[in-house]
Amino acid sequence: DTEVTQTPKHLVMGMTNKKSLKCEQHMGHRAMYWYKQKAKKPPELMFVYSYEKLSINESVPSRFSPECPNSSLLNLHLHALQPEDSALYLCASSQPGRDEKLFFGSGTQLSVL
Amino acid sequence: AQSVSQHNHHVILSEAASLELGCNYSYGGTVNLFWYVQYPGQHLQLLLKYFSGDPLVKGIKGFEAEFIKSKFSFNLRKPSVQWSDTAEYFCAGGSTGGFKTIFGAGTRLFVKA
DSSP, X not given: OXXXXXXXXXXXXXXXXXXXXXXXXXXXOSEEEEEEEOTTSOOEEEEEEETXXXXXXXXXXXXXXXXXXXXXXXXXXXXXXXGGGOEEEEXXXXXXXXXXXOEEOOOEEEEEO | OOEEEESOSEEEEETTOOEEEOEEEEOSSSEEEXXXXXXXXXXXXXXXXXXXSOSEEEXXXXXXXXXXXXXXXXXXXXXXXXXXXXXXXXXXXXXXXXXXXXXXXXXXXXXXX
């Protein structure tokens, strides 16, 4: 199984809503990532978990809250988002060490109204 | 600061034409370089990667890239493109063990049948 699965595929939420994005992988990877990708732009790193510990937070606003419950799961909790947060949110995983190629999920297309 | 830059944002080619997409990086220390591809409606996937050793690396679907340390470049090439190569191509780089893979702005390739 070489897949990273993200749910939901699409999400529409209001600015007062609370929602969560979910990501799952069963490749035994111990690093998991959240990226944000706006239309026609490259992915931008948001968070990295390594061995279930948050190792990188790229100065992301606190309305985005990541969580790594175990080595296979990664969540992104959303609260009080702004319309400019609308984007494709990508989850990725890799095996820490020399070969750090990323395996990406298909993403969650988020629209904030 | 670490950065990855791609020279061409949009490229249009006819089938059987040769392809070369430019990528330059700015990194200190040991660098890992990647080319990722995003086909329409699909998730990002790895084309090829370079860590060390032979500077000419071969990837999937007939793509190759050459690492030229003196020019800080990692250009992607394919001798003869096909219509199915229409996609967006991202050059990316990171430091070994750093988890912080940074993406270039991307190049949209359109291949005319």
